[in-house]
Amino acid sequence: MQIPTNHISLATTLRNRREKLAKLINFPAILWSGSRSSRNFPANNFPFRSSSHFLYFAGLPMEEAVVRLERGKLELFMDNAPGSSQLWYGEMPTRDRLAEIINADAAFPMQELKSRATNAATIPVQNPTTKITQSDILNRDIYASNHPTGIDLELTKAIISLRLSHDAMALTELKQAAAVTIKAHKAGMAATKDAQFEANIRAAMESVIISHNMTCAYPSIVTVHGEVLHNEQYHHPLQIGDLLLTDVGAETPLGWASDLTRTWPVSGKFSPTQRDIYDVVLAAHDACIAKVKPGVEYLDIHLLAAQVIAEGLVNLGILKGKAEDLVEMDAHALFFPHGVGHLLGLDVHDMEDLGDLAGYEIGRVRSHRFGLGFLRLNRPLIPGMLVTIEPGFYQVPGILNDPEMHQKYQDIVNWEKLEKFSDVRGIRIEDDVLVTENDAEVLTQELPSDVDSIEYSN
Amino acid sequence: MQIPTNHISLATTLRNRREKLAKLINFPAILWSGSRSSRNFPANNFPFRSSSHFLYFAGLPMEEAVVRLERGKLELFMDNAPGSSQLWYGEMPTRDRLAEIINADAAFPMQELKSRATNAATIPVQNPTTKITQSDILNRDIYASNHPTGIDLELTKAIISLRLSHDAMALTELKQAAAVTIKAHKAGMAATKDAQFEANIRAAMESVIISHNMTCAYPSIVTVHGEVLHNEQYHHPLQIGDLLLTDVGAETPLGWASDLTRTWPVSGKFSPTQRDIYDVVLAAHDACIAKVKPGVEYLDIHLLAAQVIAEGLVNLGILKGKAEDLVEMDAHALFFPHGVGHLLGLDVHDMEDLGDLAGYEIGRVRSHRFGLGFLRLNRPLIPGMLVTIEPGFYQVPGILNDPEMHQKYQDIVNWEKLEKFSDVRGIRIEDDVLVTENDAEVLTQELPSDVDSIEYSN
Numbered sequence A, B: 001m002q003i004p005t006n007h008i009s010l011a012t013t014l015r016n017r018r019e020k021l022a023k024l025i026n027f028p029a030i031l032w033s034g035s036r037s038s039r040n041f042p043a044n045n046f047p048f049r050s051s052s053h054f055l056y057f058a059g060l061p062m063e064e065a066v067v068r069l070e071r072g073k074l075e076l077f078m079d080n081a082p083g084s085s086q087l088w089y090g091e092m093p094t095r096d097r098l099a100e101i102i103n104a105d106a107a108f109p110m111q112e113l114k115s116r117a118t119n120a121a122t123i124p125v126q127n128p129t130t131k132i133t134q135s136d137i138l139n140r141d142i143y144a145s146n147h148p149t150g151i152d153l154e155l156t157k158a159i160i161s162l163r164l165s166h167d168a169m170a171l172t173e174l175k176q177a178a179a180v181t182i183k184a185h186k187a188g189m190a191a192t193k194d195a196q197f198e199a200n201i202r203a204a205m206e207s208v209i210i211s212h213n214m215t216c217a218y219p220s221i222v223t224v225h226g227e228v229l230h231n232e233q234y235h236h237p238l239q240i241g242d243l244l245l246t247d248v249g250a251e252t253p254l255g256w257a258s259d260l261t262r263t264w265p266v267s268g269k270f271s272p273t274q275r276d277i278y279d280v281v282l283a284a285h286d287a288c289i290a291k292v293k294p295g296v297e298y299l300d301i302h303l304l305a306a307q308v309i310a311e312g313l314v315n316l317g318i319l320k321g322k323a324e325d326l327v328e329m330d331a332h333a334l335f336f337p338h339g340v341g342h343l344l345g346l347d348v349h350d351m352e353d354l355g356d357l358a359g360y361e362i363g364r365v366r367s368h369r370f371g372l373g374f375l376r377l378n379r380p381l382i383p384g385m386l387v388t389i390e391p392g393f394y395q396v397p398g399i400l401n402d403p404e405m406h407q408k409y410q411d412i413v414n415w416e417k418l419e420k421f422s423d424v425r426g427i428r429i430e431d432d433v434l435v436t437e438n439d440a441e442v443l444t445q446e447l448p449s450d451v452d453s454i455e456y457s458n
Helices: A007-022 A052-058 A085-089 A095-101 A128-138 A150-163 A168-191 A198-211 A272-291 A298-315 A323-328 A403-408 A415-419 B007-022 B052-058 B085-089 B095-101 B128-138 B150-163 B168-191 B198-211 B272-291 B298-315 B323-328 B403-408 B415-419
Strands: A029-032 A038-041 A066-070 A073-077 A106-108 A221-223 A243-248 A260-265 A386-389 A392-394 A426-428 A431-435 A440-442 B029-032 B038-041 B066-070 B073-077 B106-108 B221-223 B243-247 B261-265 B386-389 B392-394 B426-428 B431-435 B440-442
Touching: A007 A052, A007 A066, A007 A073, A007 A150, A007 A168, A029 A052, A029 A128, A052 A066, A052 A073, A052 A150, A073 A095, A095 A106, A128 B128, A168 A198, A168 A243, A168 A260, A168 A431, A198 A221, A198 A243, A198 B198, A243 A426, A260 A426, A272 A298, A272 A386, A272 A392, A272 A426, A272 A431, A298 A323, A298 A386, B007 B052, B007 B066, B007 B073, B007 B150, B007 B168, B029 B052, B029 B128, B052 B066, B052 B073, B052 B150, B073 B095, B095 B106, B168 B198, B168 B243, B168 B261, B168 B431, B198 B221, B198 B243, B243 B426, B261 B426, B272 B298, B272 B386, B272 B392, B272 B426, B272 B431, B298 B323, B298 B386
Parallel strands: A073 A106, B073 B106
Antiparallel strands: A029 A066, A066 A073, A221 A243, A243 A260, A386 A431, A392 A426, A431 A440, B029 B066, B066 B073, B221 B243, B243 B261, B386 B431, B392 B426, B431 B440
């Protein structure tokens, strides 16, 4: 773990965060960082990723550490690395040193935690081993957190209300992640000319992230099969006529994420049909970003994307009817089956470990409608909120070849016309948009969203 | 999961492996592949890595799958992906298709497993969630596997005896991993001239691995602080006068690993002191590799490395006395505290999930001696065994500044002389060496071990 150089402002930020928390809850909260997950044997681990809730208040990705927050005070619990670990891992900062850097009010060895755990609320971590420890220390069963109750629910709501709106330090980090992510996408574009396989582009992009000492915030999607939404395969050859969809984002060492998608032609030039559909998605993208400001319902932005896409597809002769009616019938979702975006912060789907508690305003639940059910965010926008805007167009065989779907939308889709667009398997354009006091700021705007304007070379 | 093109030979190999297993045990064995570990929220996972024991018999890294082996027959248990997953992950090969590819004798949905689990042995997986399933299906507690008993111990020994000696298909994979790993190291060397930080070199190296659609077999070590043996930090600047130690290895899509270390000067030129020590390590490296052949005790290779290093340090005036006596006193371990290598295969420390059961011949246990205790392998070499040979020299503050060590070796070390070598923090030279019928083959020999002969450019 690298100690950030700006740890004085980190300490101030952390104090502000816990003081804000203290105004929302009147009981202690204990948050675990978690521990490493083994890959194929105990000494060969996946890279450590701290729980985001811990990171938010503790600032640094300390392994197997705990913070206890009460009335604006932070107590750090962790054990110093044993002397024997120095040989393998070098000299580690001590508990006292870390406590100083994050401006903890007190620091204790882990064995003290149990005696200070009475009546404390928590949020479960992802690591199953640590979850057992949580249950043990709190003396009650800690389950997955989609349905917390009692003080756990109160804590969850309090943390959500803080994390929904990013403070200055978070924004500094998020902008750093965005800047590196932009460079990664530019490197991917530049590498296209000489690349043979998807994996070559992925390498060019992730290499930029690694070189900046960051990590990937999520498994990269780098594919000529953009119609597979979470494609994690990279072995397909790049062929003239293919569109390449890259959804790749960096995460800073302190855990803050970026999330960016571009789609460009392997040949450097769209076919007319590809350009037509790209323009539809781009229009949706631009219209949605123009709409982002405080007070706007994110659902309305999603519906705007659906509307613009439906309209565009009507103009291209792919859909028949009036855009509003088509959206009402979920016809847009035949080609745009996911939500227009989500919260972004310490997690790429921020706070999704809490199910829909963060994404959905209290009292709202996911729709069962085909065109709305995959929407991850349904809240009014507030200043400091960072969201993605990521409309897309996909020809998903599982949807378009489904007999039920085919039947339902038989007269709505011009299937013959659609066949002419068979060289458009998947297009997505995604940017990270910050809600400001009166308006919005696109953190990823330095990368043009109309990729035709991008030079395909270094 | 990409289906390998050579699946006919894969199927034959798998049949041979299970038929060999059938000669060693007379009870059924059930092996789980495991499932994904969550990173920061349930939908954001670390890349899936199958259990190596499963991979050995099932061939493909199928997620949440199980094989049951009995009398040379293989039954595959897995559930087909639900239709809804097509949207997100694309069309997945069905159970029946996978069963065909790996030439399974039968294939069942997962719910059939419980009724076919009677009296079956197993090996615990790393994933805690799957370990709970193992206990549930087998109706007994499955713990970490360092001390299996009964039929689990018998199965473990049988699998070890198979996996200790690699078959033709394994060797094909291992050689592919080695070839890509060599390219990665060459890319790292070529990138040194223009690099500013360790992270830049790491990016150049891992980029080669990603570009070949492989993964890193273990967390890369790319550091100017080679004295930290498992250094996972990459933020240090590269300075003229530094040595850069890179321990980076590729793993093929089917899970076979490589493990390679080189150490080279950031400036492109060793200082005289660096060259002196490098020559000592290189002499140990060469002597050990020359000694590898069937029947030789790996412990003796380790002791040879210790001997050559001790001798070299005596010649440089750093140690005083006769090499044999120094090794007897563990004085070599002041500078070479780890073992000279380990098994390599599906795991970079092959079968280390089994503790020392694979690394240590039955009846042998780890030594308590400072100079032998970190030796991971203590067996006679047999044809088909792949081992690393990786002597090193390190100035570990935790060892050299330890008052007890200082006291113990006060008259053995010429501390004043040692100070002249302060620009040598850590050197390791590691290759992958296959024991052949009568001799040995260095799988990584294409990369010169005397890095002075390497061109620092593309």
